[in-house]
Amino acid sequence: MQLLRSYRLLVTWQALRKKNYLPLMMAVQTLFSLGIVLGYPLLFPTLDRTSIYLIATGAPAISMVSVGLVALPQTVGEQKTEGSLAYMRSLPVPRLSYLVADLTVWLAIVIPGVVLGVLVGAWRFGLDLQVSPLVVPAVLMVALTSTCVGYAIASLLPYMLTVIITQAIVVFVFMFSPLTFLPDKLPGWLEAIHRVLPVQAMGEVTRGTLAPNEFGLPLGAFLTLAVWCSLGFGVTYAAMTRRG
């Protein structure tokens, strides 16, 4: 009961702390999805069927990755600098409650953009998506992995380095990650790297459950996400409980 009470109070705390810029963050993140869905056809007027499905399902994946690996580490890094985490650590609340409560708020920021991105994509390209029932756990898994890894980046690195790294991640994710294209378009060495990193798995899980008739759902991708999610969560939890 105590754990639940502190979780509820911490969700309230974190949501109120973010309330001034939360709508803006949700709007920008939603625009990510819309920008991809509406902008790609301007760049490439003739798209084949596979590309259309890749763009429509890749947009929500990019949106989740951009919040988890870019917006979140920057915000958490800033909170670390202003002493927010230290203050929370001085209160008699379980570290786990704090971390889970903050992740809850971040998931709430991510999800509307994903839903809207999928709907607009389906409308723009006239797709009849036969969504798999696995889509809910899949999207939650992608969002959670993304936020956990983002949290770990912010926990481990100094703020300025976090900002620089996340800028590099933006370029890497948008230009060189197989989210809106298939991995075989990449050079071999980059394809090999992506087999280990979580971003490709995020794309595979998202499109495999949003459009199961078009793409397979490799179980290995779930496994990759589970490993990265556990790693991100573990590193963050260890950083939060460590006494200097």
Added chain:
Amino acid sequence: MPETGSNGRQAAGKRGGRKNKGSEMLLEIENLTKVYRTGTRANDGIDLAVGEGEVFGLLGHNGAGKTTLVNQVVGLLRPTAGSIRIDGRDMVAAPGLARRLCSFQAQAQVPIDGLTPRQAIDLVGQLRGASNADVRRRRERLVDALDLGEWLDVDAARLSGGVKRLVAFAMAAVTPGRLVMLDEPTNDVDPVRRRLLWRQVRTLADLGAAVLLVTHNVIEAERSVDRLAILDEGRVIAEGTPAALKARVGAALRLELVLDPGTPEPPASPFALSAVQVGNRLMVGVPMDRAGEAVTWAEWLKTAGSVEEFTLGPATLEDVYVALVGEMGAEPAETEEAFDATAA
């Protein structure tokens, strides 16, 4: 603790019942040493104890090791050596328990932008385990006592530093632990509300909490603490009541001279027990039986033009502080005006 009390005892130790060192203490720190990875020895074998109902001051320059000490008590830092006990229980081994037993106002400004003072105080009070009704009642009293009513529902992003500081105090005091640690609570607070805050600090102790007050504001500490320790370069260099520490230095009176800016060297004083110059102010410790001689000397200097003005008054804790820390070769203490400027 007090009325809100899930974390502590009911109001017990009134001021008259305060314990002195030697009797059972709530907080007991022995040989506390903290060496950072950089090699900095921030705390070096510190011993101190604070009893329930007592306001204990921890004085020292910036960098003396005060904040390091309180961060170890609340479990944010792990000591390199030594022990920290609250009510006889080992806090180094149980940092979670330490956070339940201590409420803490950190030196840094509390990060509550986005929240209103009402929300921040209530949420922290509830997170510390008190019921909603208890928190509401206690918050209303604190807000009245600190005169915070007009800002109660204003987003903290729009509050001044001083008001935020008072809100941070209320957050620490709304569901107080048996030990309340306040790290520079009056920084940025206006003089009127600073008095209100000191009154609430005393109220916390009167309700039975042990209060550990970290400050570099010697003048205010003298009026507010029951006992104090002076920290310098990580070590306790003096400990006792303000009166006992003043007696230790010996000078009953303080002659303060404002030197003419053109005066190259401070004039030699024939009867000085101690002399410390800070800027153009020279503070001279004077024995009671030589007060007349001191005034004659100061008037002569004023006539000669090397002194603009002078005052003779009872020695203060600041004199003790300057004498002790100054003699240890550290930088001279900030002046009273400098303290006030910092806190204003």
